[in-house]
Amino acid sequence: xxxxxxxxxxxxxxxxxxxxxxxxxxxxxxxxxxxxxxxxxxxxxxxxxxxxxxxxxxxxxxxxxxxxxxxxxxxxxxxxxxxxxxxxxxxxxxxxxxxxxxxxxxxxxxxxxxxxxxxxxxxxxxxxxxxxxxxxxxxxxxxxxxxxxxxxxxxxxxxxxxxxxxxxxxxxxxxxxxxxxxxxxxxxxxxxxxxxxxxxxxxxxxxxxxxxxxxxxxxxxxxxxxxxxxxxxxxxxxxxxxxxxxxxxxxxxxxxxxxxxxxxxxxxxxxxxxxxxxxxxxxxxxxxxxxxxxxxxxxxxxxxxxxxxxxxxxxxxxxxxxxxxxxxxxxxxxxxxxxxxxxxxxxxxxxxxxxxxxxxxxxxxxxxxxxxxxxxxxxxxxxxxxxxxxxxxxxxxxxxxxxxxxxxxxxxxxxxxxxxxxxxxx
Amino acid sequence: xxxxxxxxxxxxxxxxxxxxxxxxxxxxxxxxxxxxxxxxxxxxxxxxxxxxxxxxxxxxxxxxxxxxxxxxxxxxxxxxxxxxxxxxxxxxxxxxxxxxxxxxxxxxxxxxxxxxxxxxxxxxxxxxxxxxxxxxxxxxxxxxxxxxxxxxxxxxxxxxxxxxxxxxxxxxxxxxxxxxxxxxxxxxxxxxxxxxxxxxxxxxxxxxxxxxxxxxxxxxxxxxxxxxxxxxxxxxxxxxxxxxxxxxxxxxxxxxxxxxxxxxxxxxxxxxxxxxxxxxxxxxxxxxxxxxxxxxxxxxxxxxxxxxxxxxxxxxxxxxxxxxxxxxxxxxxxxxxxxxxxxxxxxxxxxxxxxxxxxxxxxxxxxxxxxxxxxxxxxxxxxxxxxxxxxxxxxxxxxxxxxxxxxxxxxxxxxxxxxxxxxxxx
Numbered sequence: 001x002x003x004x005x006x007x008x009x010x011x012x013x014x015x016x017x018x019x020x021x022x023x024x025x026x027x028x029x030x031x032x033x034x035x036x037x038x039x040x041x042x043x044x045x046x047x048x049x050x051x052x053x054x055x056x057x058x059x060x061x062x063x064x065x066x067x068x069x070x071x072x073x074x075x076x077x078x079x080x081x082x083x084x085x086x087x088x089x090x091x092x093x094x095x096x097x098x099x100x101x102x103x104x105x106x107x108x109x110x111x112x113x114x115x116x117x118x119x120x121x122x123x124x125x126x127x128x129x130x131x132x133x134x135x136x137x138x139x140x141x142x143x144x145x146x147x148x149x150x151x152x153x154x155x156x157x158x159x160x161x162x163x164x165x166x167x168x169x170x171x172x173x174x175x176x177x178x179x180x181x182x183x184x185x186x187x188x189x190x191x192x193x194x195x196x197x198x199x200x201x202x203x204x205x206x207x208x209x210x211x212x213x214x215x216x217x218x219x220x221x222x223x224x225x226x227x228x229x230x231x232x233x234x235x236x237x238x239x240x241x242x243x244x245x246x247x248x249x250x251x252x253x254x255x256x257x258x259x260x261x262x263x264x265x266x267x268x269x270x271x272x273x274x275x276x277x278x279x280x281x282x283x284x285x286x287x288x289x290x291x292x293x294x295x296x297x298x299x300x301x302x303x304x305x306x307x308x309x310x311x312x313x314x315x316x317x318x319x320x321x322x323x324x325x326x327x328x329x330x331x332x333x334x335x336x337x338x339x340x341x342x343x344x345x346x347x348x349x350x351x352x353x354x355x356x357x358x359x360x361x362x363x364x365x366x367x368x369x370x371x372x373x374x375x376x377x378x379x380x381x382x383x384x385x386x387x388x389x390x391x392x393x394x395x396x397x398x399x400x401x402x403x404x405x406x407x408x409x410x411x412x413x414x415x416x417x418x419x420x421x422x423x424x425x426x
Numbered sequence: 427x428x429x430x431x432x433x434x435x436x437x438x439x440x441x442x443x444x445x446x447x448x449x450x451x452x453x454x455x456x457x458x459x460x461x462x463x464x465x466x467x468x469x470x471x472x473x474x475x476x477x478x479x480x481x482x483x484x485x486x487x488x489x490x491x492x493x494x495x496x497x498x499x500x501x502x503x504x505x506x507x508x509x510x511x512x513x514x515x516x517x518x519x520x521x522x523x524x525x526x527x528x529x530x531x532x533x534x535x536x537x538x539x540x541x542x543x544x545x546x547x548x549x550x551x552x553x554x555x556x557x558x559x560x561x562x563x564x565x566x567x568x569x570x571x572x573x574x575x576x577x578x579x580x581x582x583x584x585x586x587x588x589x590x591x592x593x594x595x596x597x598x599x600x601x602x603x604x605x606x607x608x609x610x611x612x613x614x615x616x617x618x619x620x621x622x623x624x625x626x627x628x629x630x631x632x633x634x635x636x637x638x639x640x641x642x643x644x645x646x647x648x649x650x651x652x653x654x655x656x657x658x659x660x661x662x663x664x665x666x667x668x669x670x671x672x673x674x675x676x677x678x679x680x681x682x683x684x685x686x687x688x689x690x691x692x693x694x695x696x697x698x699x700x701x702x703x704x705x706x707x708x709x710x711x712x713x714x715x716x717x718x719x720x721x722x723x724x725x726x727x728x729x730x731x732x733x734x735x736x737x738x739x740x741x742x743x744x745x746x747x748x749x750x751x752x753x754x755x756x757x758x759x760x761x762x763x764x765x766x767x768x769x770x771x772x773x774x775x776x777x778x779x780x781x782x783x784x785x786x787x788x789x790x791x792x793x794x795x796x797x798x799x800x801x802x803x804x805x806x807x808x809x810x811x812x813x814x815x816x817x818x819x820x821x822x823x824x825x826x827x828x829x830x831x832x833x834x835x836x837x838x839x840x841x842x843x844x845x846x847x848x849x850x851x852x
Contacts, residue, residue, distance in 0.1 A: 019769060019793065022792065022793060023789070023793050102814055104812070108803055108807060110813060110814075115795075117825050118795070118825060198643075202825050203825075203826055217647070218647065221643070223649060223826040225826070241848070244847075244848040247848060247850050250850075251850035251851060252850075255851055343445060352844075365843050366448065366449055367449050369445065369448065369544070369841075371841060371842060372841065372842040372844060373841060373842070373843055373844070374845075374846065375843070375844070375845045375846065376846045376847055376848055376849075377534055377848070377850075378850045378851050380850070380851035381534060381844055381851055382842070386530070386851065387536060387842070388528055388530060388536075398649070399541075399543050399628050399629075399839035400543070400628070400629055400649040400826060400827040400839070403839055403840055403841065403842075404841070404842050413825035415796065415797060415798065415799060415829065415830070416797065416798040416799070416808070416813070416829075416830050416831075417791050417799055417800075418798060418799070418800040418801070418803050419801045420800065420801065420802045421670075422670040422673060422802055422803070423802075423807070424673050424674055424676075424677035424678075424681070424806070425681055425806035425807055425812070426681075
């Protein structure tokens with residue numbers, strides 16, 4: 001079978017499975033998920049063996065220690081994956097929810113009901129736990145999934161996917177044979193070929209660095225929900241409680257700098273910059289944060305020159321997701337200037353205003369065009385678990401389909417059901 | 427300015443306008459819409475003159491009488507466009523609705539709030555009234571719109587768009603100068619260039635024939651919501667009330683055959699075919715409907731050979747949207763076979779089951795993967811007005827973003843607003 005035939009086969013099988021999946025009850029799905037969780041733990045030995053083969057090859061290929069750590073599976077991580085599946089099992093079924101209901105004057109009853117999307121392709125990089133998360137969330141939401149993990153994790157992913165599918169099959173019931181499929185072809189061309197099959201594939205979600213996402217989006221003929229970078233901002237307004245503002249700014253930058261909802265640029269109103277910046281300087285100095293500042297901020301922080309790593313900010317810096325101990329600092333005049341900066345340089349992810357002035361806060365919340373906007377809270381809350389979604393498959397920076405954290409509900413579409421008693425149109 | 431610069435300018439202007447639009451109040455938007463409606467009527471003379479120029483050129487280019495009729499604007503049609511805008515004015519603002527609300531254990535209040543999508547490109551064919559509908563619906567939902575009508579309607583569309591924008595500007599308030607823009611470049615290349623500008627354009631909606639939609643979808647780098655063909659089905663189950671079934675089937679085929687929600691294939695359960703088919707044969711014969719039948723249906727209808735236009739159906743026929751007095755007739759055994767046929771040959775638009783058996787109806791409603799599924803009602807109801815949406819910009823056969831009829835609500839996205847009192851993540 002050549003590559004096109006292979007991809008066509010996966011896609012057709014996925015579509016057929018999605019038809020069956022759409023009719024499974026919550027109980028049937030939960031039984032399968034519980035069996036998958038158990039099987040992952042039971043089969044930990046075989047999974048670790050497969051992972052060892054990946055690790056060995058990866059070490060030979062000179063993967064960095066950080067990458068090797070992401071790839072590695074041990075009993076604790078496998079238990080974590082099983083727990084993730086059990087958590088998903090416990091969540092309510094997102095399919096079949098009546099989202100809206102109306103009766104038309106002619107007596108026709110209309111219901112807008114949540115449905116699975118269909119067949120979802122998920123493309124991701126090294127961590128093998130994504131295989132479990134993605135397969136579990138897609139299955140619970142009634143979607144057939146086609147997984148494409150990193151080449152370096154192929155053996156691990158294969159062992160995990162086979163374990164899950166086999167366990168669900170043995171759990172009895174109506175588990176569709178191809179509900180969870182893994183692409184084992186490592187050709188680069190597999191993705192463009194698969195993502196041209198619009199009659200079978202309903203959605204693609206790439207997870208990983210900006211380059212991966214852009215490459216997938218560029219080649220895909222099926223809809224792609226993109227999880228681009230997070231260039232997040234905190235704006236400290238002239239009427240902010242400066243103690244609160246310091247807490248939020250430091251949390252947004254320092255609590256976990258490597259993630260997409262961490263702050264990359266701090267905007268400070270000119271009116272309070274001289275009072276505010278010294279409040280956060282000690283902690284920033286303690287963590288050796290490099291500050292890339294506009295001229296005004298550089299001037300304000302001149303007294304801290306010895307303790308802080310100060311640099312002038314370039315235009316490009318304001319567009320950059322550092323994921324690191326680096327922070328842009330810019331002094332702005334008023335909330336309008338802050339909004340303008342964020343909408344121009346930001347990535348529509350998460351942005352926060354700290355202020356006691358409600359009108360200004362409301363303006364910020366309405367005008368900042370981002371998936372999550374905060375008033376007096378840290379940007380770090382943009383996260384499925386923090387939002388009470390139970391689990392998350394990513395954070396969409398798109399506006400069509402889901403926006404922001406994507407849990408089970410965000411993996412559904414809907415249909416209209418019209419229930420009549422013989423109504424015809426006149 | 428070359429084409430790329432022109433498109434970049436339109437796109438940037440659209441994005442800037444969308445920022446302002448997102449902050450307009452319902453009153454501000456309604457004032458503009460009312461002014462637009464009035465101006466269309468006041469300016470009818472100039473609009474008709476522009477239209478006359480289009481009509482003349484179109485006649486010279488040999489457009490068919492049907493196409494010329496679609497293109498023509500008279501006072502009645504202009505009044506109809508103004509009425510359409512007034513109807514949209516009267517609808518509730520779809521922006522700023524709180525779709526969900528929750529308070530997290532840490533006290534952070536989360537609200538999921540509807541927002542405009544941003545900048546929408548609408549590509550359509552001859553009828554100039556689409557210019558008014560699309561501009562009105564996009565404006566009311568807070569979206570900047572970039573319109574690309576048919577080349578043959580350019581003068582008419584230009585006069586309409588200018589009238590609307592000028593009226594809104596004069597209505598005072600904060601109408602953003604580039605909220606409604608029209609592409610006047612007639613180059614074919616304009617569309618792929620514009621639809622590569624993912625940083626400014628949020629969505630594209632092509633309206634027209636399947637070829638137009640496919641061409642746009644193929645070249646676009648921005649999300650496209652597709653309004654593909656309607657290959658709609660009615661399935662007459664073994665337990666159908668045959669009088670009701672006849673009424674629904676005839677309505678679905680004959681009430682307006684040229685539209686996307688008309689039936690193209692009638693599926694009849696083998697158990698009742700012999701009773702059912704003769705009930706609809708007279709009306710089908712009276713309307714000279716060509717019936718393309720499978721062998722079993724041909725046999726059942728043999729007695730009507732003289733009155734009916736009978737032909738054997740080909741495989742390809744089942745995939746075809748006729749939009750005409752042609753109907754496929756196929757005998758199937760049971761609801762599962764009907765579901766399988768519809769999911770395989772259908773276009774995920776609108777499909778109906780007629781039955782008195784609730785379990786079978788529920789199975790059909792759940793398993794048929796279409797935007798609208800009916801039980802004991804005609805497929806012809808899939809329509810914004812019939813659904814109570816007030817107005818419609820199309821009927822999506824996609825599953826990401828809106829599905830089925832798209833009114834104002836379906837032209838929105840959402841954002842999460844987090845309102846705190848200093849919460850940070852630990």
